[in-house]
Amino acid sequence: MSLSTLSPHRRVVAVTLLIPALVALALWAFAWPAARTAPRDLPLGVAGPTAATAPVEQRLERQEGAFDLHHYADEAAAREAVEDREVYGAVVVTGQGPKLLTASAASPVVAQLLRQAVTQQTSASGSRVTTVDVVPAAEGDPRGAVLNTSVLPLALAGIGAGAAVTLLGLRGTRAVAALAGSATLVGAVAAALAHSWLDAVPGNWWTVAGTFALAALAMGATVAGLAALLGRAGIALGGLVIMLLGNPFSGASSAPEMLPEPAGAIGRWLPPGAGVSLLRSVSFFDGAAAAGPALTLTWWAALGLGAVLVGGALKERTRNTRSASEREPAPVG
Structure with missing residues (x-):
């Protein structure tokens, strides 16, 4: 049952309660880790x-x-x-x-x-x-501000791509192609800004661009995959996971070990946290400790794209079945 089917009175109650609940969730997700930042193991x-x-x-x-x-x-x-x-x-x-x-x-x-x-x-x-x-930050960004703030634009890009694919009615291989193409361009644009212009993310340009692209693809595929299986509600669920959990739990501004548990552990397994960790590894540490976050992003991307294909196939089968039943002649007598 959607909100549009509720009576006007119930819609007022739903909006009155839903917005404060979302604000409380956002404040908890962002303020709690920030207020409890301290070294933990x-x-x-x-x-x-x-x-x-x-x-x-x-x-x-x-x-x-x-x-x-x-x-x-x-x-x-x-x-x-x-x-x-x-x-x-x-x-x-x-x-x-x-x-x-x-x-x-x-x-x-x-x-x-x-x-x-x-x-x-x-x-x-x-x-x-x-x-x-031993391994200093980039001269153009000694405080790591560019790397830290890159999490939010990547999250928005992923959510936007997943939502656009769903709302435009793209399914199956067309949806996969749109997500992959969008992520590739996001990676190129992000590398052009952070690497070439701001000189804040060093390392090989193509590797940096590929890392940005993989992170964007993992987030976009997650949102689109959930939407393919759950409908438009999947966009909201994917957005909550990426934005309200993945973003503040990523540890981008400090480190996962500086966050209260289980925020640090959760953040490592979500695309924003894995993306930041992989970007640090390929930019500053010659790929050291890159396997874990790269595998995490790959799994999110693969599962999301798989869900897009499965969801599209199921909807196509349902539509074909409905069309076949409508074409069957009604029994006479």
């Missing part, structure tokens, strides 16, 4: 001899649940772990004092948090911390 390396690193580990572990510590034999191993996106940073204990390795490209917010935390932990001993940004 944030991967952090500690490098050096065990006897020398033990006091550092003990001080870091006092912040219960904040860090997931990984031990490395020396600075070279810790640096490699940062470059491979195994950890967000590492504390290296040297004879000249502690050294902090960070990767602002992975998250400027996390890099700043690590500097503050390690400096605070070592200030009691009178040591000065030397900080080395």
Whole structure:
């Protein structure tokens, strides 16, 4: 039953209750993770001899649940772990004092948090911390603002493409072609702006464009697939998943490990979060840790496009069956 079939009185009640409910949901989805941002099992390396690193580990572990510590034999191993996106940073204990390795490209917010935390932990001993940004953010976007804000336009592009395909009545292979073509152009436009013009997303231009395109396709296919199976209600459901869950739970402005659970875990498995993670990997880390988010986006795209084809086939079969029944002559006598 749709809202248009309700009586005027019930429509007034529905609008009166529905809008505040949507506002409450949006505020919860966006404000809750932002208000509870803090490190939760944030991967952090500690490098050096065990006897020398033990006091550092003990001080870091006092912040219960904040860090997931990984031990490395020396600075070279810790640096490699940062470059491979195994950890967000590492504390290296040297004879000249502690050294902090960070990767602002992975998250400027996390890099700043690590500097503050390690400096605070070592200030009691009178040591000065030397900080080395192993994988720095782009010179044109040192705070990662462009990468962070790219999530919303991609989400809007995906929702818009899925809705347009549905409302224009495209089905089957035509719908798949429209979604793929739209995503390809979105990827090219996004790369032209973020990579070529703003110089905020480095790396190979085609790889960056392909990442943007795959993320847009995953989101557009999700919305169109749900609409193909559920009708226009699928557009609303897909929009809620992409915009009200995927966008704020993506961890784009900080990191998934900085969000309250289960927001961080959910965000990793939704297209916006996977898209941001893949974009960081291919732009700054030579593809390190790219397999997981790439596979996530591929699954969303494949399932969505599959639903589009299945939904189109079912509607075509229903229409053919109805047409055949209408053509059958009525029995005489």
